[in-house]
């Protein structure tokens with residue numbers, strides 16, 4: 392009895408900001424020790440691992456009290472110590488009364504900044520979902536606040552964690568291709584997953600920073616981490632040519648959202664997959680059947696062609712790095728398959744990788760291949776173990792690093808992203824959309840100095 396109490400009192404106390412799909416699946420449930428969970432197919436990384444021996448969830452904060460209370464009622468197990476519920480104006484009170492050792496920030500991207508700043512001001516550590524914040528200006532504020540705080544920020548750049556990506560990091564660091572000169576990285580988000588962003592808050596720049604911030608920070612952080620370098624300038628072209636009012640896929644002549652959905656090729660392409668929310672006449676429900684009374688009330692019908700959509704849905708960019716390397720990066724959110732093609736060229740060889748699957752999840756021929764091609768010598772296929780768990784096995788390892796502490800490999804590879812790396816990823820993503828708007832290259836670190 393005493394031993395149990397002693398262990399319990401040593402557990403690190405966590406507050407979750409944003410009772411989001413991601414926050415619940417990836418942080419809350421593992422901390423609560425609620426094993427298992429559905430994977431929505433949208434990449435939230437549902438968990439089957441249990442960190443209740445090292446961490447305790449003490450509070451949640453959300454703009455949606457009904458949702459937060461439904462979480463406490465239906466997901467927090469009976470007998471668990473009380474989990475307090477707070478609203479968005481109560482962050483200081485939450486920090487004072489619930490005394491978390493760390494705040495897990497998993498609300499929509501535009502809201503991260505103020506919660507991170509409040510936690511840092513109170514000397515409380517932060518784990519922020521990616522992107523760390525939605526704008527470079529907020530990233531600069533976080534960096535400044537961290538400098539004067541006793542606490543620090545860690546950013547969940549989980550795309551570093553899949554075994555393939557860790558192996559590529561090792562190969563580059565070992566000098567397998569000499570000095571890296573150029574990265575070619577093309578990411579494709581399929582017609583189901585890609586379209587789903589345009590039926591959620593992510594579709595407005597004011598909420599997400601745009602998809603070059605919300606989504607591309609995964610890729611831009613990964614490239615900088617592989618190169619062990621920092622971005623300098625970014626140039627991009629791109630636009631919105633799949634979704635929004637000007638979409639060529641918008642069915643003509645429909646008068647109601649229901650009729651539009653009926654004739655919409657994206658809706659047809661995802662039928663039965665669960666990728667799109669089904670209209671029910673009630674507030675939308677997310678994973679674990681939690682309602683979004685505030686974010687997606689019954690009155691808010693969203694279609695892929697709404698006027699408020701203001702983010703790019705395809706981008707092609709060029710990024711230069713301080714050490715002299717360059718990256719050609721592209722992403723689109725309406726592709727026939729999901730995955731990426733990668734080549735990292737160096738003075739002594741090339742690393743090539745390809746990952747691709749159909750919207751139904753069927754691997755494309757050659758998917759998973761990682762090849763090292765020395766300039767003078769035979770090519771070598773590099774075997775990479777497959778791993779269970781969300782995001783290609785990334786999320787369980789990320790959680791281990793966050794909740795139990797990094798292991799030897801994690802420290803050696805520098806797997807955990809800090810605030811500066813989080814800030815640079817945001818600034819690079821912002822530089823891409825600003826470059827599209829301005830038609831000229833943008834100084835990436837300059838965005839953090841404004």
Ligand SMILES: NC(=O)c1ccc[n+]([C@@H]2O[C@H](COP(=O)([O-])OP(=O)(O)OC[C@H]3O[C@@H](n4cnc5c(N)ncnc54)[C@H](O)[C@@H]3O)[C@@H](O)[C@H]2O)c1
Pocket residue numbers: 408409410411412413414434435452453454455458479497498499500502520521522547549592605677683685686782
């Ligand atoms: N690392 C990854 O692979 C990954 C995957 C998915 C999402 N994410 C990130 O996780 C975060 C949550 O995304 P999601 O799609 O799971 O969210 P979601 O849409 O499922 O939930 C958002 C939640 O935040 C609440 N909310 C809205 N505005 C708020 C505010 N101002 N303050 C507090 N709460 C507010 C909503 O009521 C809702 O409960 C985002 O930052 C997203 O980028 C990361």
